[in-house]
Amino acid sequence: MENLQFAASMLRQIRRQINSEGEELLTYLVDMAYLEALERTRSIQSGGNEIDYSFERTIPPD
Numbered sequence: 001m002e003n004l005q006f007a008a009s010m011l012r013q014i015r016r017q018i019n020s021e022g023e024e025l026l027t028y029l030v031d032m033a034y035l036e037a038l039e040r041t042r043s044i045q046s047g048g049n050e051i052d053y054s055f056e057r058t059i060p061p062d
Helices: 002-020 024-045
Strands: none
Touching: 002 024
16 A cells, blocks of 8 residues: 555656646556546555445646
């Protein structure tokens, strides 16, 4: 889980940088990877192995 938290942190930093350069598609792809890392972390913390994708995901503001 520590690796997932680290990955989420790095992805958020990368997102800020590429978003400021106007790279919309790359920003979107990094957003998806960031959200996946967050969801996996939450799933592990709650003791579950499956991820529930039924709720709306949002990106926290920079």
